[in-house]
Amino acid sequence: MNKIDLIRMGAKNLWRRKLRTFLTVLGVIIGTTSIIVMLSLGFGLSQGFEDQMSQWGDLTTINVYERWVDPSMPKQEQVKLDDAAVAEFKAIPNVTAVSPTIETYGAIINGRYVSQIPIKGIDPNSMAEFGFEVAEGRLLESSDELTVVFGGRMSQQFWDPNSRVWREPKIDLMKDRMSLTLNPNYGYEQPGGDSPNYKEYKIKAAGVLVEGNWETDYGVYMPIKEVLKLIKDKEKAEGARPQAGNRNQSQYQNINIKVNDMKNVQDVQQTIKDMGHEAYSLNEQLETMKQTAGIIQGVLGGIGAISLLVAAIGITNTMVMSIYERTREIGIMKVIGASLKDIRSLFLFESASIGMFGGIIGVAFSYLLSFILNQFGSSFLGNFFGMGGESKLSIIPIWLVFAAIAFSTLIGIISGYGPARRAMNLSALDAIRTE
Numbered sequence: 001m002n003k004i005d006l007i008r009m010g011a012k013n014l015w016r017r018k019l020r021t022f023l024t025v026l027g028v029i030i031g032t033t034s035i036i037v038m039l040s041l042g043f044g045l046s047q048g049f050e051d052q053m054s055q056w057g058d059l060t061t062i063n064v065y066e067r068w069v070d071p072s073m074p075k076q077e078q079v080k081l082d083d084a085a086v087a088e089f090k091a092i093p094n095v096t097a098v099s100p101t102i103e104t105y106g107a108i109i110n111g112r113y114v115s116q117i118p119i120k121g122i123d124p125n126s127m128a129e130f131g132f133e134v135a136e137g138r139l140l141e142s143s144d145e146l147t148v149v150f151g152g153r154m155s156q157q158f159w160d161p162n163s164r165v166w167r168e169p170k171i172d173l174m175k176d177r178m179s180l181t182l183n184p185n186y187g188y189e190q191p192g193g194d195s196p197n198y199k200e201y202k203i204k205a206a207g208v209l210v211e212g213n214w215e216t217d218y219g220v221y222m223p224i225k226e227v228l229k230l231i232k233d234k235e236k237a238e239g240a241r242p243q244a245g246n247r248n249q250s251q252y253q254n255i256n257i258k259v260n261d262m263k264n265v266q267d268v269q270q271t272i273k274d275m276g277h278e279a280y281s282l283n284e285q286l287e288t289m290k291q292t293a294g295i296i297q298g299v300l301g302g303i304g305a306i307s308l309l310v311a312a313i314g315i316t317n318t319m320v321m322s323i324y325e326r327t328r329e330i331g332i333m334k335v336i337g338a339s340l341k342d343i344r345s346l347f348l349f350e351s352a353s354i355g356m357f358g359g360i361i362g363v364a365f366s367y368l369l370s371f372i373l374n375q376f377g378s379s380f381l382g383n384f385f386g387m388g389g390e391s392k393l394s395i396i397p398i399w400l401v402f403a404a405i406a407f408s409t410l411i412g413i414i415s416g417y418g419p420a421r422r423a424m425n426l427s428a429l430d431a432i433r434t435e
Helices: 005-017 018-056 084-089 223-238 262-274 282-325 328-334 338-382 398-424 428-433
Strands: 061-065 093-112 114-123 134-137 147-150 178-181 201-207 221-223 254-259 276-279
Touching: 005 147, 005 276, 018 282, 018 338, 018 398, 061 201, 084 093, 084 254, 093 223, 093 328, 114 223, 178 254, 223 338, 262 276, 262 282, 282 338, 282 398, 338 398
Parallel strands: 114 221, 147 201
Antiparallel strands: 061 254, 061 276, 093 114, 093 178, 093 254, 134 201, 147 221, 178 201
């Protein structure tokens, strides 16, 4: 028998027992749909965690800071964050940019309004590499003096310290005249108090960053050389010694390192730790969250697999019943010259067809359920898992579609293999005598 005859005969046998075939295919549909939807919830959870973490900061940025050294351990040496460390970090493979950071605290003054904010000094040449984007204006340049770039939500952080009733101020960060001071008590001074004479600096706005990044939304950025000058003026006003001497001669508070790909962050981070520094990245926390999502996905996938196991039992039952009903037919096929291979192929084709069609229809139902979950369930369940409402609750990657169809077909073949061997081992004469 040629393959076309086998396919025609197998399709005819399945169609002849439409109700039984439909019920068996329905079991595969339910099993396939269960697995795909359960796994898609895990993929959606992982993507939701990643979207949430990306709002906290750049997932390819590593923050390096000084490692704490126990004074009672004389063999431990303090590794400094200075220009030599910056040069070492730039030589690490997969590192695309390095920016030292100096941070202090001060106040931005806009008429009667004040905003107490962190002032961050960075390398202007590295801002583009670190993903800074402006909604207005431009990024910093090395030649800028007393020039700032505002965080995306800084216009909402001003208040009137002399007003008893809070009113939302109308602040134009790019056009308003503003000044800056490193006085930590500005707006809170008590009358008659003896306090240092802090300078006030007239500043210019270069730009305003795009909103949506919690790490950059609140605060202002200046060239690092300008922040160092402000800190020196503050120390003179307070009569304090230079901070570098109080920080074990480290030149910078921390250093930010940009990695070319999120997959390389952990390797670069470990290299930095081996140099004697402490290093932290959001990617590290994301991996922990993804492991949690993977466990949830495994549990959900296991629940869905039980449905497909039940469907496999249904396929086996259908094929066994088919053998009992077609015993005489099998005997006639053997007598007229059908080989054992042809008989096996016929039954395997029927069981594989049940698995394949069940898988295809199951994929269609999975997309429908995924659409419904994303439309109506994202807000509720997304907030339950701590994700934003915009994240998709269910994500079905294209490879999962083909894998599900292939797996359901394989389940059909495996389920039909035992009955097919049973059909092969039937005696032709005994089969013909069967009524």
